[in-house]
Structure formats: structure tokens, C-alpha cells
Amino acid sequence: MSKKPVTTRSGRFFKLAGMTASVAGQYAGQRARRLFRSEEDNEGARSESYTRMADRIADTLGEMKGAVMKVGQIASQTQDFLPKEFSDALQRLQKEAPPMPFEVIVGQIENELGKPVSELFDYLQEQPYAAASIGQVHRARLKDGTDVIIKVQYPGVDESCDSDLKQLRMALKLGGLLKLPKEHVDQLFGEIRVRLKEELDYENEARNLALFQDFHKNDKWIVIPQVFSSHSSRRVLTMELVEGDHISKVTPEKYSQDSINLIGHRIFTMMADQLFRYQCIHGDPHAGNFAYRPDGTIILYDFGCVKKLKPEIIEAYRKALVSALEEDYAALDRHLIDLGARVESQPAVDEAYYAMWRDILIKPFEGDTPYNFAESELHKDVAAKTTTVFKYLDYFKPPIESIFIDRMIAGHYWMMKRLGVQAAFRQELEEYLRKTPG
Structure with missing residues (x-):
């Protein structure tokens, strides 16, 4: 039997407060027991305790939906500020969320659009098309016969955003899970x-859809749905139904390797254009937000999370990439400071440390030979070296301005891997690095 969703502010507060108290209690108990154990036993016990705390937090967030679940999803992709056990548990939040009851969805549509659903639509499908962290999507048909999808925000999510974030932060702090100085956490x-505030505003998302349609107006291979403003509001967004294959349906029976490779090149072009030309990126690149067609068409969904980037951040990022490619590690160190990723007051980082990471991360860009993403173990190579980060913990900080660039690149890496792309991107990358924005 599924649990009833929490939709009131007080209900959310008490649910999160209970989670916080439980996590704090576990952490205090673990610290007390640490006094009587060997260092080796402590390490195993700490990992076990983190796993228990992380499971409790992930379970609660998954049930809560809304801002805290979204933060959990972001945290699972930006693993540099939480212990591995916690990031692993949060990966579960990337999976599709359980749906909200249909009557709740109907009530939200009628409250937002001011009319009964029967007057607004020819039909509204009860079974969700998709369920996510802050909203749910249903198929419908307008009175003129147009097939649409309706994105409906869960009730109470936006009003609870600030208190949810405070509670989550407190839980992470009291659980000893935040490993950053206070100003970095702030x-x-x-x-x-x-x-999140932007993502909770569907009118903002409608503007983002129009913006990206303009960016990609000459890219006939990118399809972005049209919005029906007559049937949209701050918490309801109605868009044309544009269908393609989910990544799980991109199979050899339907897609040739050439078609997959073409999609891979187009993903790279789309990502690089958004980053270097438009300085504005689609900030939520997980599999559910993209669909494909055998002719190489890419369909983009969900423009709630869009990050406009400062020109100086793009320039620092570009220069950092150029320095890494050229193995100029003194220059790389300077550009990482400009990017906000390196603590300026600390001495220069050992060049061998930068060389180690460069040698791992350059693999898809090493030459003109196509890189087989299906067989890529890049993520494993990165994971194997994460312990080296502790040596330089005081030298680096999460680059707040570029955190969504990292998220975008990681998301697209996983898409390329799941698609099985075989492509060489070095020449294309160098062309973008040579160009000036605009």
C-alpha cells in the first residue's frame, strides 16, 4: 500500500523534522561509539552509519516530492560535497517518482485555470505520462482536437520550498554530512x-521554451514543444505533444550505428552551442528530458532548470580547457581560480595532480579515432581517484557559477554512453575553443 502524499506545509515540516532528528541521533550515537573502536573499525562503522542516514534521508525525500527531492537529485549529480554513501542513496531519486492521485491533479488544474477540466479539454488521461519531483505530466486533447501534454505542479510544493531547504540543510549538517565551510554551503x-524558484514557476519555463526555440531555430534536427498559453499558468503548463523514443527504445533494430553516431555529434553541437555561443544551458540533462528519432532528430523537454552564464565564467572555462589540452598546468591553475573552483589564498597545486585528471578526462578527445562511449569506463577511472581529492580539500571549492556546466557535461556523458555513441570530438571541441562568443 503506497503512503499518502504529504501536501500541507505543516505535514512537510513535521516529516522533515522527524528525519532530521533521526539523522542527528544516529550521528551522535556513532560519534560516541567511535571513542571505543579502532580506526579500522571506525571506518567501517562510519560507512555503515552514513548508509543508514542516507537511506533515511533518501526515503523521506522520495516520499516528499518537491524542493527537497529536487535537491537530492542535484546532490546525486554533484558528488563533490557529500560522502559517497549519501550520493549513492540519492541516485534512487533520479528514478521516476511515484504518481500523485488523479483527483489532486484535477483539483490543481481547475484551481489554476479557473474552469472545470471538462470545459478545458476534450479528455484528460488519468494515467500519468510521467511523474517527477515537482510535477506530473498527463496527456490530454484540446477542444480543437490538438493532442497536448499538461505539466501539473504538486500542491504546496512552491510555498514549502524555503522551509524544505532549511530542514534538509539542517539534516545534512546535524548528520555530519556537509564537508564544506559554511560560506561555501551558503x-x-x-x-x-x-x-528551484525558477523551476517552480511554469510561466518562467514557458519563456525558457521560447528562448531555446529561438536559439535553435536554424537547427531543424532539434524539436522543442510549443506552449499553449491559454491553458497554462504559474503551476500548469500545456504544450504540444511531441513524441520520440526514450533512450531505452534506441535499439539496433530501429537505429543504425551511423544514426546513433549522428545523434552523438548533434548532442555535442547542441551542448557546445548552448555553452559557448548562447551562454545559457539546459540545466537538467537526464534521460527523461530527451527523446530521439531514427533520422537523428533530438527532442528536448523540461526547461524549468535553465542557467544563464556570465561571460567571464564562460571565458575562464574556455581558457581552463585550452590550458588542460595544452598541458599548461600553471595557466590551468590560474583559470580555475578565475572560475571560482580554486581557493586563491592556497599555494599552486602540484602539476602532477592536474596531469593525472587531464589524462583521465581527455580520453574522448584524444585524437581522430572515434571513442566508443558504450565501453567507456571514464566514470570508474574518476571514482577510483576520488580519494586523492582529500589531499587538496582546502585548495578547491564547488564552483557555484559553473556547477550546472559540470552537471550538464556529466548528464550528456551518460546519455552518450547509454546510446552507444562512437565519435571523435577533438576537432569539434577545438573549433569551439577557438571561437569567440556570439
């Missing part, structure tokens, strides 16, 4: 709050 949660 910056990180500040950035997440701004993005």
Missing part, C-alpha cells in the same frame, strides 16, 4: 534555491 544552497 553559496551552494543559495544557487540551488534560485534555480
Whole structure:
């Protein structure tokens, strides 16, 4: 039997407060027991305790939906500020969320659009098309016969955003899970709050859809749905139904390797154009937000999380990439400071440390030979070296301005891997790095 969703502010507060108290209690108990154990036993016990705390937090967030679940999803993709056990548990939140009852969805549509559903639509499908962290999508048909999808925000999510974030931050702090100085945590949660506030405003998303349609107006291979403003509001967004194959349906029976490779090149072009030309990126690149067609068409969904980037951040990022490719590690160190990723007051980082990471991350860009993403173990190579980060913990900080660039690149890497793309991107990358924006 599924649990009843929490939709009131007080209900959310008490649910999160209970989670916080449980996590704090576990952490205090773990610290007390640590006094009587060997270092080796402590390490195993700490990992076990983190896993228990992380499971409790992930389970609660998954049930809660809304801002805290969204933060959990972001945290699972930006693993540099939480222990591995916690990031692993949060990966579960990337899976599709359980749906909200249909009567709740109907009530929200009628409250927002001011008319009964029967007057607004020819039909509204009860079974959700998709369920996510802050909203649910249903198929419908307008009175003129147009097939649409309706994105409906869960009730109470936007009003609870600030208190949800405070409770989550407290749980992470009391659980000893936040490993950053307070000012970095302030910056990180500040950035997440701004993005969430934007994502909770569907009128803002409608503007983002129009913006990206303009960006990609000459890219006939990119399809972005049209919005029906007559049937949309701050918490309801009605768009044309544009269908393609989910990544799980991109199979050899339907897609040739050439077609998959073409999609891979187009994903790279789309990502690089958004980053270097438009300085504005689609900030939520997971599999559910993209669909494909055998002719190489890419369909983009969900423009709630869009990050406009400062020109100086793009320039620092570009220069950092150029320095890494050229193995100029002194220059790379300077550009990472400009990017906000390196603590300026600390001495220069050992060049061998930068060389180690460069040698791992350059693999898809090493030459003109196509890189087989299906067989890529890049993520494993990165994971194997994460312990080296502790040596330089005081030298680096999460680059708040570019955290969504990293999220975008990681998301697209996983898409390329799941698609099985075989492509060489070095020449294309160098062309973008040579160009000036605009």
C-alpha cells in the first residue's frame, strides 16, 4: 500500500523534522561509539552509519516530492560535497517518482485555470505520462482536437520550498554530512534555491521554451514543444505533444550505428552551442528530458532548470580547457581560480595532480579515432581517484557559477554512453575553443 502524499506545509515540516532528528541521533550515537573502536573499525562503522542516514534521508525525500527531492537529485549529480554513501542513496531519486492521485491533479488544474477540466479539454488521461519531483505530466486533447501534454505542479510544493531547504540543510549538517565551510554551503544552497524558484514557476519555463526555440531555430534536427498559453499558468503548463523514443527504445533494430553516431555529434553541437555561443544551458540533462528519432532528430523537454552564464565564467572555462589540452598546468591553475573552483589564498597545486585528471578526462578527445562511449569506463577511472581529492580539500571549492556546466557535461556523458555513441570530438571541441562568443 503506497503512503499518502504529504501536501500541507505543516505535514512537510513535521516529516522533515522527524528525519532530521533521526539523522542527528544516529550521528551522535556513532560519534560516541567511535571513542571505543579502532580506526579500522571506525571506518567501517562510519560507512555503515552514513548508509543508514542516507537511506533515511533518501526515503523521506522520495516520499516528499518537491524542493527537497529536487535537491537530492542535484546532490546525486554533484558528488563533490557529500560522502559517497549519501550520493549513492540519492541516485534512487533520479528514478521516476511515484504518481500523485488523479483527483489532486484535477483539483490543481481547475484551481489554476479557473474552469472545470471538462470545459478545458476534450479528455484528460488519468494515467500519468510521467511523474517527477515537482510535477506530473498527463496527456490530454484540446477542444480543437490538438493532442497536448499538461505539466501539473504538486500542491504546496512552491510555498514549502524555503522551509524544505532549511530542514534538509539542517539534516545534512546535524548528520555530519556537509564537508564544506559554511560560506561555501551558503553559496551552494543559495544557487540551488534560485534555480528551484525558477523551476517552480511554469510561466518562467514557458519563456525558457521560447528562448531555446529561438536559439535553435536554424537547427531543424532539434524539436522543442510549443506552449499553449491559454491553458497554462504559474503551476500548469500545456504544450504540444511531441513524441520520440526514450533512450531505452534506441535499439539496433530501429537505429543504425551511423544514426546513433549522428545523434552523438548533434548532442555535442547542441551542448557546445548552448555553452559557448548562447551562454545559457539546459540545466537538467537526464534521460527523461530527451527523446530521439531514427533520422537523428533530438527532442528536448523540461526547461524549468535553465542557467544563464556570465561571460567571464564562460571565458575562464574556455581558457581552463585550452590550458588542460595544452598541458599548461600553471595557466590551468590560474583559470580555475578565475572560475571560482580554486581557493586563491592556497599555494599552486602540484602539476602532477592536474596531469593525472587531464589524462583521465581527455580520453574522448584524444585524437581522430572515434571513442566508443558504450565501453567507456571514464566514470570508474574518476571514482577510483576520488580519494586523492582529500589531499587538496582546502585548495578547491564547488564552483557555484559553473556547477550546472559540470552537471550538464556529466548528464550528456551518460546519455552518450547509454546510446552507444562512437565519435571523435577533438576537432569539434577545438573549433569551439577557438571561437569567440556570439
